[in-house]
Amino acid sequence: MQAASTTVTAGARPLAAAAGTLVLVLGVRGTLAVATLFTVVPLVLLLFSPVRSLRDMPAPPARTAVPPAREGSS
Numbered sequence: 001m002q003a004a005s006t007t008v009t010a011g012a013r014p015l016a017a018a019a020g021t022l023v024l025v026l027g028v029r030g031t032l033a034v035a036t037l038f039t040v041v042p043l044v045l046l047l048f049s050p051v052r053s054l055r056d057m058p059a060p061p062a063r064t065a066v067p068p069a070r071e072g073s074s
Contacts, residue, residue, distance in 0.1 A: 022031045
């Protein structure tokens with residue numbers, strides 16, 4: 001879980017640098033307008049995804065048999 005968190009936060013750094021550049025190019029109001037649009041994108045994706053039609057939790061995939069470890073093997 002820590003690796004996923006680190007990847008997400010490290011991946012956001014270039015986006016933050018781009019947002020800083022947007023402030024210089026578009027000004028504060030323009031940057032806030034773009035940020036608002038980017039905030040709405042996940043909502044739109046969820047509205048048009050098959051997640052809305054799910055009524056029950058899907059069954060987990062079948063677990064495959066894992067052979068037991070051999071004792072004394074190295």
